Amino acid sequence: MPLMNWGRDMTESYLVKMRGITKAFYGIKANDEVDFDLKCGEVHALLGENGAGKSTLMSVLCGLYQPDDGVIVVNGRKVVFHSPKDAIARGIGIVHQHFMLVPSLTVWENMALGSKDMKFVIDENAICERIKELSQRYGLDVDPLTPVWQLSIGEQQRVAILRMLYHEANILILDEPTSVLTPQEIENLFITIKHMKEEDYGIVFISHKLREVFEIADRITVLRRGRVVGSMKTFEATPERLAEMMVGTSGVSEVRAAKEKPESNGKPLLVAEDIVVKNDKGLIAVDGISFTLRENQILGIAGVSGNGQGELAEALSGMREIESGRLYFTVEDVTYASARQMVDLGVKYIPSDRKGVGLVPNMNVAENVALRKYWQPPFKKGFFIDWDEVYRDSKSLVESYEILTPGVNIPVRMLSGGNLQKLILARELSGELKVVIAMHPTWGLDVKATAFVREKLLSARNDGSAVLLISEDLDELLALSDVLAVIYRGKIMGMIEGPKAENIEEIGLMMAGIPTSVGGGNVIDED
Amino acid sequence: MRIKIEKRFYITKWQEVCIILASIVLAFSSGALVFHFLGVDPLEAYKMMIDGSLGDFYGMSETVAKTIPLIMCSLAVALSFTMVVWNIGAEGQFVLGALACTAFVRYLYVDNFVVMLACMGISALLAGGLWGAFAGFLKARWNVNEIITTLMMNYVAILLLQYFVYGSWRDPTSLGFPMTPLFPKSARLHQFFSTRVHSGIFFAVIIALILWIVVRKGVWGYEIRVSGQNPKAADYAGIRSTRNVILVMFLSGAIAGLAGMAEMAGLHRRLQPGFAVGYGYTAIIIAWLARLHPLAIIFVSFLFGALFVGGENLQIAMRLPLSSVQILQGLILFFLLGGEFFRNYRVSFIFRKR
Numbered sequence: 001m002p003l004m005n006w007g008r009d010m011t012e013s014y015l016v017k018m019r020g021i022t023k024a025f026y027g028i029k030a031n032d033e034v035d036f037d038l039k040c041g042e043v044h045a046l047l048g049e050n051g052a053g054k055s056t057l058m059s060v061l062c063g064l065y066q067p068d069d070g071v072i073v074v075n076g077r078k079v080v081f082h083s084p085k086d087a088i089a090r091g092i093g094i095v096h097q098h099f100m101l102v103p104s105l106t107v108w109e110n111m112a113l114g115s116k117d118m119k120f121v122i123d124e125n126a127i128c129e130r131i132k133e134l135s136q137r138y139g140l141d142v143d144p145l146t147p148v149w150q151l152s153i154g155e156q157q158r159v160a161i162l163r164m165l166y167h168e169a170n171i172l173i174l175d176e177p178t179s180v181l182t183p184q185e186i187e188n189l190f191i192t193i194k195h196m197k198e199e200d201y202g203i204v205f206i207s208h209k210l211r212e213v214f215e216i217a218d219r220i221t222v223l224r225r226g227r228v229v230g231s232m233k234t235f236e237a238t239p240e241r242l243a244e245m246m247v248g249t250s251g252v253s254e255v256r257a258a259k260e261k262p263e264s265n266g267k268p269l270l271v272a273e274d275i276v277v278k279n280d281k282g283l284i285a286v287d288g289i290s291f292t293l294r295e296n297q298i299l300g301i302a303g304v305s306g307n308g309q310g311e312l313a314e315a316l317s318g319m320r321e322i323e324s325g326r327l328y329f330t331v332e333d334v335t336y337a338s339a340r341q342m343v344d345l346g347v348k349y350i351p352s353d354r355k356g357v358g359l360v361p362n363m364n365v366a367e368n369v370a371l372r373k374y375w376q377p378p379f380k381k382g383f384f385i386d387w388d389e390v391y392r393d394s395k396s397l398v399e400s401y402e403i404l405t406p407g408v409n410i411p412v413r414m415l416s417g418g419n420l421q422k423l424i425l426a427r428e429l430s431g432e433l434k435v436v437i438a439m440h441p442t443w444g445l446d447v448k449a450t451a452f453v454r455e456k457l458l459s460a461r462n463d464g465s466a467v468l469l470i471s472e473d474l475d476e477l478l479a480l481s482d483v484l485a486v487i488y489r490g491k492i493m494g495m496i497e498g499p500k501a502e503n504i505e506e507i508g509l510m511m512a513g514i515p516t517s518v519g520g521g522n523v524i525d526e527d
Numbered sequence: 528m529r530i531k532i533e534k535r536f537y538i539t540k541w542q543e544v545c546i547i548l549a550s551i552v553l554a555f556s557s558g559a560l561v562f563h564f565l566g567v568d569p570l571e572a573y574k575m576m577i578d579g580s581l582g583d584f585y586g587m588s589e590t591v592a593k594t595i596p597l598i599m600c601s602l603a604v605a606l607s608f609t610m611v612v613w614n615i616g617a618e619g620q621f622v623l624g625a626l627a628c629t630a631f632v633r634y635l636y637v638d639n640f641v642v643m644l645a646c647m648g649i650s651a652l653l654a655g656g657l658w659g660a661f662a663g664f665l666k667a668r669w670n671v672n673e674i675i676t677t678l679m680m681n682y683v684a685i686l687l688l689q690y691f692v693y694g695s696w697r698d699p700t701s702l703g704f705p706m707t708p709l710f711p712k713s714a715r716l717h718q719f720f721s722t723r724v725h726s727g728i729f730f731a732v733i734i735a736l737i738l739w740i741v742v743r744k745g746v747w748g749y750e751i752r753v754s755g756q757n758p759k760a761a762d763y764a765g766i767r768s769t770r771n772v773i774l775v776m777f778l779s780g781a782i783a784g785l786a787g788m789a790e791m792a793g794l795h796r797r798l799q800p801g802f803a804v805g806y807g808y809t810a811i812i813i814a815w816l817a818r819l820h821p822l823a824i825i826f827v828s829f830l831f832g833a834l835f836v837g838g839e840n841l842q843i844a845m846r847l848p849l850s851s852v853q854i855l856q857g858l859i860l861f862f863l864l865g866g867e868f869f870r871n872y873r874v875s876f877i878f879r880k881r
Contacts, residue, residue: 025533319762340765351763360757367749371764374749384744414537 013040014076015171015202016061016092021070023056030056031067032226038171038202043193045205045217045234049246049446053226054206058173061204062094063087074171085114093169097176099160103149107131107142107159111166134165138195139188153306154185161192172196173204178212179472182304183508190216208246210239222246266295268330269466270316270347270435275325275335277308277315277490285311287490288325293435298457298467300481300499302474304511308490309470310352313439316468317349318342329434343372346434350424350441352470354417358424361413365405366394368412369427376431393430401426402452418449425456436460439470454480474504486510529877538870546869547816550862557862558855567845579840580833586840588722592794594832595724596621598731598825599786600810602738605819607659607779609742611755612772616662616677617783618807619684620655624784625791626688627654629707629798632714633696640713647714647788655784656777658684663776667769673776685803692800707798716793725793727786732825734782739821751775783807804835805853812860831856 016038023031031053038044046054059065061072063081072079074090081087084094101110108127128144135142140158148156157177164172174193178186193203193216207213213220214234221231222245229245270293277286285308293299303309314320316327318339327335329345337345351357359368370390373379378389394408403422405415412420421441428436438457442450457480461467471477477484477499484499485492486507493510496503559569580590600617607614628647637643658680665671689705698708716725742748754761754768761768786806795802813831817823838852 318765338765339763343765349763353759356757357759357763360753360760362756363752370749371753371760374746374764380746383741383746385746385749387744411537 014038015040015074017071017073018057018061019071019073021057021060021067021072023060023065023067029226031060034070034223034226034228035231036061036221036228038204040202041197041200042218043197043203043205043216045207045213045220046223047207047210047213047220047242047246048223049208052223052246054223055175056226057223058094058175058204058206061087062092062173088114088167088169091168091170092173093164093167093171094173094175095157095160095164095177097179099156101148101156101159101163104147106145106147107151108144110148110159111144111163115167130166131162134162138162138165138192140192153180153304154182154188157181157185157189158192170200171202171204173206175206176208177205178207178209180305182512183505184512186212210242213242214239266297266464266466268292268294268328270468271328272316273326273328275312275315275327276323277311277320278323279308279311284323285490286315289487289490289492290325291485291492291495293466293468295464295466296461297482298461298469298480300477300484301468301470301487302477302484302507302511303472303487305472307487309439309487311490312487313349313351313437313468313470316342316437317347319349340375344376344432346432348372348428348433348436350421350428350436350438352440352443354420354424355413359412359420362411364411365398365403365408365415365423366391368423369394369397369408372427373431397423397426397430418445418452421445421449421453425453429456429460433460433465435466435468437468437470440472441469442471442473442476474507478504488513531875531877533873533875535871535873543818543870546866547863550866551859554855554858554862557858561851561854561858565847565851567847572841572845572847575844576834576837576841579844580836585722586836588720588724589836590829590832591728592723592725592832593835594825594829595727595731595793596786596790596806597809597813597828597831597835598735599727599789600783600806601813601817601824601828602731602734602821603779603782603786604807604810605814605817605821605824606738606742606782607775608814608819609748609755610751610771610775612663612666612775612779613674614659614662614677614776614779615674615811616659616680616684616780616807617810618803618805619677619681620658620780620783621787621790621807622681622684622688622803623658623780624651624655624787625798625802626684626691626787627651627784628788628791629691629696629710632710633707636711636714638711638713643714644716644792647792648785651784651788652781653784655787656781658784659780660773660777663773666776667772681807688798688803689800692798696798698797705800710792710796714792715796716789718793723794725789727789727793730785730789734785735821735825742821747771783810809835809856812856812863815860815863 014037016036018034018036021031021034021036022029034053034057036057046057048054056065060067063084063086066082072081074092079090102113108124108131111131112122112127131144134140140162142151142155142158142162148159151159157180161172177189181189196203205213205217217234219231219233220237220242222229222242224246272289272291274288274290275286276284276288279285287308289312291299301309311320315322318337318341322335326333329347334342334345355361360371366387370379370385374385374390379386391408397403398405398408401422403419403426405419412423415423436457441453441457445453454476457467457469469477469480478501481499483495483497484507485495487493488511493513493515499507555573562569562572578586580586600621603617603620604614627650631647631650635646659677662673662676662680665676666673692705692707696707698706716727718725742752750761750766751771753764754766754771758768790802791798809831813824813827817827834852834855838849841847841852842849
């Protein structure tokens with residue numbers, strides 16, 4: 001076997017070599033004979049759609065999963081990891097999308113967790129000193145004594161990266177590190193990455209955003225459906241080629257680029273006047289937001305997550321109390337309306353957390369279709385639910401929305417993410433429909449399902465409904481929105497009518513909370 | 528060889544039945560070991576249990592008499608488990624129901640069977656229901672863990688029972704035994720064919736049928752299932768979960784309370800400290816075994832009734848302590864919970880050739 005030779009033949013500059021990695025879940029191969037290398041002082045981007053197998057591959061590398069087949073060589077020695085602890089001992093550290101920090105502990109306590117030089121008595125000062133030294137060296141500025149819950153998302157990410165450096169990792173895996181950051185925070189992150197590159201760290205950068213990959217990576221490997229479809233130096237790649245590799249040539253329909261111009265002044269459907277909403281902790285999350293949502297209109301709301309979008313969506317759909325301000329549906333005051341009343345009026349809601357809020361995973365397809373209409377005729381008959389009627393309705397929805405399921409009596413936990421979202425969409429868009437509040441409607445979906453969802457939202461708009469689209473995906477917002485609002489700390493920073501790609505920079509600044517004086521008169525003044 | 532553990536996505540009905548049967552077989556095998564160390568031939572012991580409980584008319588009738596409170600208590604806990612509210616307090620609610628109907632007989636006796644039946648039933652339903660609803664209220668209002676409150680309230684209920692039967696309610700003619708006087712004729716339920724099987728059995732079957740229909744077809748049944756499975760989805764559907772927690776705990780307690788009343792009026796006909804022998808706890812095992820299905824509960828309760836009667840037989844014939852049967856019950860629950868692991872995970876052995 002050639003395998004034994006690698007360690008000796010190759011120069012030490014190879015930090016990691018993975019060969020023939022195969023890992024299956026429920027018989028589906030998430031990784032199929034994948035090869036992957038990482039050199040000293042390089043940023044190697046791992047590119048692919050959601051579900052392409054990037055996270056699985058990296059989970060194998062950091063010891064979270066054991067591969068069914070394949071070999072991992074680290075620093076020239078073949079290794080078998082039984083747990084993440086083994087991987088950390090070899091210098092491999094991963095920064096997850098969700099940082100896996102303990103919010104109630106301070107920064108230094110989080111760093112010390114699982115550290116190998118933890119003694120019976122903890123030397124707080126020594127740990128803090130090291131943290132300060134590391135943070136100065138890499139420009140990752142944090143105060144070791146602050147509790148993690150007080151930190152912003154960007155700062156938490158710094159802590160998570162510092163934690164890996166503290167544990168003396170020289171191989172750093174960053175799993176979608178930019179997905180929660182503002183454009184300015186992304187810039188700072190890239191500066192740090194470049195710094196670490198110079199110090200001979202090896203960095204794996206997982207992403208599905210082409211723009212960022214071109215900016216930061218030295219080498220790019222593209223995964224699709226668990227297989228490597230290509231690996232190249234960044235200067236050899238073109239965006240078109242990468243996109244094609246990611247998506248495949250399956251000919252996925254693009255969102256209609258030329259959406260018809262909306263009727264300039266459709267009837268107002270949902271009008272918010274200075275509404276204030278609190279979050280679960282009782283702190284103000286939505287701080288006086290006003291807007292008018294009209295017929296035939298998609299109002300996009302951009303912003304980094306956690307700036308009040310979730311609370312806003314829940315308030316508008318009747319699930320969360322509005323503390324002050326007014327909410328009108330056409331002329332009716334619905335400030336205190338319940339979720340059920342809003343549904344009856346035709347105000348529907350597509351929550352971001354499909355399995356956690358939108359569906360009951362252990363119940364079957366029909367029971368989940370009933371979730372938001374079982375109290376309405378013809379489904380409710382006295383004290384009973386007419387399940388025959390529900391099953392009939394479910395079957396026709398499954399058919400018209402092309403939901404892949406063996407039947408309507410299958411628990412929905414067995415459906416894939418795309419089909420879950422189609423099911424929610426089918427339920428919410430059927431029946432009386434005036435307004436759709438859609439939160440991250442394409443998050444985690446593959447290209448086809450994404451296109452499907454976007455098309456359905458567009459056709460709802462074209463049929464006279466209003467759509468409130470809350471998303472973090474700027475490309476999506478630009479493609480769909482008729483008007484784009486940017487939310488920051490519960491306030492709307494500005495609105496742009498007919499947003500275009502040229503507006504990205506202003507949008508980025510507004511997302512970071514920096515007010516802009518956008519010229520050109522395309523900003524609607526709120527008076 | 529390697530052992531591989533994978534999370535299961537789906538389980539067929541057949542596999543589920545196999546796992547339950549395997550747990551029971553394992554429980555009885557380990558029970559056999561216990562019998563062996565107690566110096567009894569396990570096969571003979573099991574034979575004696577079956578003969579005593581199912582072997583003849585008398586044994587059978589005793590088994591059915593025990594089945595009645597078991598069905599009702601199991602239905603009570605199964606209803607709360609449907610909403611993923613863990614009512615461990617059926618025992619206490621059972622006792623409260625018995626206390627309330629006894630109080631009615633003592634203080635507000637009317638010599639009319641129909642009036643008495645209605646009044647005793649309603650007082651038992653209310654007493655058991657409120658005992659349960661209190662825990663439900665604490666959970667709904669301040670998120671107090673209902674497992675702990677219901678469990679602790681069992682002790683309160685049992686001590687209350689002892690307070691009355693040893694104290695002011697004691698029959699002066701009982702020669703000092705802690706018991707109330709016998710209920711008068713019109714405060715008793717009918718017993719059939721001079722056995723101890725009483726008309727409380729109709730309560731049990733009717734409640735089972737009602738719950739079966741309500742949970743499967745009813746609007747409210749659907750709502751509590753959604754609240755139990757995913758409280759956030761319940762908010763999304765506009766279901767008022769907090770109100771339903773209190774209501775479910777009330778109804779659950781009420782059913783257990785009614786079981787206490789049936790046990791009083793049908794079987795014992797007086798309040799004694801020993802009438803609460805742990806039906807409320809056994810009910811938890813039964814509800815679990817029956818997968819919360821009201822009709823399956825009738826069947827499983829019958830088997831546990833047989834286990835109770837068989838155990839008594841064992842006690843008399845082989846001079847074994849009653850706890851030996853409780854060990855058997857404990858083993859069944861133990862292996863059942865162990866079986867849960869195999870419901871959720873698939874374990875496969877991989878043999879690798881070198």
